Amino acid sequence: MERVQPGDLACDVLVVGGGGAGLRAALAAVESAPDRRVLLATKGRLGQSGTTALSCSDRMAFHATLAHTEPGGPDAWRPHAEDVYRIGGAVSDWDLAEILARESAAAFAYLDALGVPFVKREGRADQFLTDGSVYARACYTGPYTANHIHQALLRKLETTPARVVEECLVAELAVDDGGRVAGAVVVDAEAGRPFGVRAGAVVLATGGAGEAYATHVYPPGMTGDGYALGLGAGCPLVNLEFVQLGLCSVETKLACSGSMMRALPRFVDDRGDELLLAYFSDPTTAYDTVFLKGASWPVSCEHASWIVDLAVARARAAGRRVYLDYSANPRGLDLSRLDRAALARYANVARFYETPEATVSPLARLQAINPASVQWLAKRGIDLAAGDRVEIAPAAQHFQGGVKIRRRADTAVPGLFAAGECAGGQHGANRPGGHSLLDGQVFGRIAGQAAAEWAGRARTGGESASRALAAAASRLASRLGAGGVPAGDARREVQSWMDRSAGVVRTAGALGRALMEVRRLRAEGIAVDERGPAFSLETQHLAQVAEALLAAALLRRESRGPHLFFGREDDLAPLPRDDAACGRCVVVRQGPDGLRLTLEEPVRPGG
Numbered sequence: 149m150e151r152v153q154p155g156d157l158a159c160d161v162l163v164v165g166g167g168g169a170g171l172r173a174a175l176a177a178v179e180s181a182p183d184r185r186v187l188l189a190t191k192g193r194l195g196q197s198g199t200t201a202l203s204c205s206d207r208m209a210f211h212a213t214l215a216h217t218e219p220g221g222p223d224a225w226r227p228h229a230e231d232v233y234r235i236g237g238a239v240s241d242w243d244l245a246e247i248l249a250r251e252s253a254a255a256f257a258y259l260d261a262l263g264v265p266f267v268k269r270e271g272r273a274d275q276f277l278t279d280g281s282v283y284a285r286a287c288y289t290g291p292y293t294a295n296h297i298h299q300a301l302l303r304k305l306e307t308t309p310a311r312v313v314e315e316c317l318v319a320e321l322a323v324d325d326g327g328r329v330a331g332a333v334v335v336d337a338e339a340g341r342p343f344g345v346r347a348g349a350v351v352l353a354t355g356g357a358g359e360a361y362a363t364h365v366y367p368p369g370m371t372g373d374g375y376a377l378g379l380g381a382g383c384p385l386v387n388l389e390f391v392q393l394g395l396c397s398v399e400t401k402l403a404c405s406g407s408m409m410r411a412l413p414r415f416v417d418d419r420g421d422e423l424l425l426a427y428f429s430d431p432t433t434a435y436d437t438v439f440l441k442g443a444s445w446p447v448s449c450e451h452a453s454w455i456v457d458l459a460v461a462r463a464r465a466a467g468r469r470v471y472l473d474y475s476a477n478p479r480g481l482d483l484s485r486l487d488r489a490a491l492a493r494y495a496n497v498a499r500f501y502e503t504p505e506a507t508v509s510p511l512a513r514l515q516a517i518n519p520a521s522v523q524w525l526a527k528r529g530i531d532l533a534a535g536d537r538v539e540i541a542p543a544a545q546h547f548q549g550g551v552k553i554r555r556r557a558d559t560a561v562p563g564l565f566a567a568g569e570c571a572g573g574q575h576g577a578n579r580p581g582g583h584s585l586l587d588g589q590v591f592g593r594i595a596g597q598a599a600a601e602w603a604g605r606a607r608t609g610g611e612s613a614s615r616a617l618a619a620a621a622s623r624l625a626s627r628l629g630a631g632g633v634p635a636g637d638a639r640r641e642v643q644s645w646m647d648r649s650a651g652v653v654r655t656a657g658a659l660g661r662a663l664m665e666v667r668r669l670r671a672e673g674i675a676v677d678e679r680g681p682a683f684s685l686e687t688q689h690l691a692q693v694a695e696a697l698l699a700a701a702l703l704r705r706e707s708r709g710p711h712l713f714f715g716r717e718d719d720l721a722p723l724p725r726d727d728a729a730c731g732r733c734v735v736v737r738q739g740p741d742g743l744r745l746t747l748e749e750p751v752r753p754g755g
Contacts, residue, residue: 149306152187152313154336155343159187159311160603162332162347163596164318164374166190168200168294169568169588170353171301176596177351178308184600186310187345189334191317191369191682199355199569200298200588202367205403206521208293209278209286209582210259210589212252216272218283225249227282232583233753235280236548236576237450237708237725239387239733241751243555244574248583248590255589256287262300265289277493278581279444280451286582291524294585317682318373320624321350321381321564322616328606329381329563330613333620337682342624344617348603351557351595352378352566353588356547357693359686361651362643364544365394365401371686372693374570378551379692383559385736386572386748387549388693389700392446392579392710393652395460396543400528404472404540405445405581407518409438410497412481413510414473415459416537422479423459423470431480436487443493447542447652448578449707449722454652458712461542461652471537474510483507542652546584548575548709552735557595563602567595573733573750577709627688628681632673635684642666642687642694650694650701655714663698666691696743700734703745 161177161184163170170188177186188194195201213228228249233242256273260266266287267274275284289296315337322344324330331347357372358364379385395404412435415423428434437453444451460470483501491498500506500516511532515522522532530536550572557565566572568588575583633641649662670691676684706726707713713723732747 149308150311152311154313154316154334154339154341157187157313157343158185158346160184160348161186161351161596161599162345162349163188163351163353164332164377165198165353165355165568165570166192166194167198167353167355167568167588168298168301168585169570169592170351171298171305172589172592173351173353173567173596173599174310175301175305175308176593177600178310180597181600181604184603187347188310188312189316189318189345190312190314191337193314194312195298195302197367197369199366199370200294200585203294203365204291204524206291206406206408206518207288208291208585209276209288210256210293210297210585211278211285211580211582212256212287212586213249213285214253214256214273214275217275217285225252228252228285231281231580232575235578235580237578238576238731239708239750240576241573242753242755243751244553247555247594248574248586251590252586255586255593259297259300259589262304264296264300277443279446280578281580285580290520297585317685318377319685320620321377322613322620323381323561324612324616326612327382327562329561330616333617333624335624335682335685337680340681342621344621346613346617348606349563349565349599351599352551352564352570353568353592353595354570356569357690358544359639360642360646360690360694360697361544362647363541365396365403366544369686371690373686373689374566375550375696376689376692378559378564378566379696379736379738381561381564382738383561383564384552385550385696386552386733387576388547388572388697388736389704389711389734390548390577390709391544391650391697392546392548393457393542394446394545395457395540396545397530398539398541399530400525401543402525403445403545404538406442407514408472408521409442409445410494410517411474411510411514412438412478414476414478415456416471416473417463418469423463424456425479427455427459431478432482432485435478435481436490439486439490445581446545446578447710447712449709449712449725450578454712457542457652460540464541469539470541471539473537474514474532475535477507477509548577548579553591556598557591558598563606565595565599567591576750577711627685628676630673630675632675633669634677635674635687636677636679638669638674639687639690641669642691646694650698652712653714653717654701654712655717656702656705658717659698659702663695663702666695666698670695696736699743699745700736703734703747704730706730
């Protein structure tokens with residue numbers, strides 16, 4: 149691998165993004181077509197930026213149907229695909245779910261061969277149940293599964309002839325006279341200088357848009373660049389309203405899922421009041437629901453545990469801070485009355501809950517069933533053993549939709565491909581836990597191979613490509629020369645509106661107000677401030693994505709997955725799912741006078 153300096157460049161395949169999907173796409177392009185010139189452009193430093201390189205959870209999963217995975221047999225992939233489609237609320241593309249399921253074993257085998265240290269029992273990957281799945285398919289290394297995957301892919305890429313340009317923002321895609329992608333205009337983040345990259349094919353692998361929200365678990369720089377680039381080039385976005393929101397540590401961004409919920413902590417506010425008892429008449433029902441939250445961690449209207457998210461969200465909206473307290477048992481908790489069927493799904497938990505030690509405290513339970521999470525928090529300054537509490541908030545943690553792709557990770561623009569969280573259509577409202585990592589590997593490989601094949605056939609360069617790059621450079625100059633609201637102020641304003649209006653509680657009034665304000669902001673313009681040109685361009689992307697998301701959420705006047713649509717702000721329950729009116733995908737396109745939204749049929753089973 150060769151690191152190159154910013155400047156006018158040419159390649160056959162340009163991969164935008166250095167996360168798990170981007171690395172896998174670059175590797176696939178090199179491995180499938182060694183004669184192709186592959187260039188990877190990333191906003192940060194490889195291995196030191198992006199979601200896959202930096203994110204952790206209590207036990208991060210890679211979802212796969214392997215030879216030993218239940219139910220076994222040659223058709224074991226089918227219930228996996230059915231889970232994706234069912235959990236997604238029937239608004240994902242069935243054929244893409246099928247690809248994810250069929251290709252999951254090969255994706256795991258590739259990573260295993262690279263040395264990812266998956267936990268194994270008797271030589272086989274250990275697997276556990278995750279959100280909504282029928283069978284245990286979640287492989288893992290521990291809290292650092294994503295990081296281990298990223299490290300292995302990067303080690304492999306370093307052995308290839310691929311080139312990498314770091315700390316550069318891809319700001320505009322160039323589309324030639326024939327409607328084909330011809331390259332991109334890129335900005336050196338440090339110097340602020342633009343330069344052109346000619347390319348026969350482009351893979352968007354930029355991840356999600358977590359920084360559209362003030363409260364999120366993403367590392368810096370996740371501003372939805374790929375969504376904005378795709379939309380601007382003529383690609384539709386799909387399912388953008390479905391953003392997974394989960395209870396996370398405010399200080400560390402740790403997803404407080406799995407065992408952290410199954411240990412049954414107290415939910416207390418900064419006045420010491422327990423929150424959940426106001427929402428449940430029976431403490432046992434409350435803590436049965438908390439236990440289930442471990443396996444239905446992102447808020448979802450299909451799981452009764454959404455009430456827990458609602459309680460936390462409403463307390464925070466009222467100006468109170470909320471904590472998980474592991475130092476003492478919740479008021480009214482009686483372990484003997486918990487749902488035995490729910491306990492039985494987790495053998496190690498069920499066995500421990502039958503012992504006297506389990507009654508001592510939530511900390512005793514967490515130490516027994518997942519001591520690594522206690523150690524992880526302690527290393528980051530939250531000492532549960534000393535009585536520290538974990539401040540939590542519903543945080544954006546995954547965008548389910550994105551640039552609409554088809555079976556070869558291809559988009560509506562010839563030569564443009566997308567993979568990972570940047571892509572849309574493979575997931576609907578929800579997804580099985582561990583599918584984000586799987587998705588990036590499966591469609592990263594497909595996108596890289598397809599892009600290399602396209603680049604081998606495409607005619608690169610020439611006058612049409614030169615005109616396309618010149619037009620893209622002109623658009624970029626206009627964006628950088630625009631006046632308006634300083635970028636830092638604009639970003640904070642967008643994030644505030646998104647947190648207030650597009651979080652756990654969504655209403656027509658709040659979404660409409662936020663949409664109006666974001667459109668006003670975009671019309672005024674977002675100006676370069678002391679953070680420089682790249683920050684301003686990122687903020688423009690972020691505002692564009694926020695507008696599309698708010699418009700999509702406003703159109704979907706029902707509840708499905710993490711999209712909880714309430715009739716009024718103070719209603720106790722969201723509106724029900726409405727398949728007759730809303731059982732289709734919201735598709736967003738850029739029209740000449742603004743966004744154009746339609747409801748369109750996904751690919752159905754047998755279609």
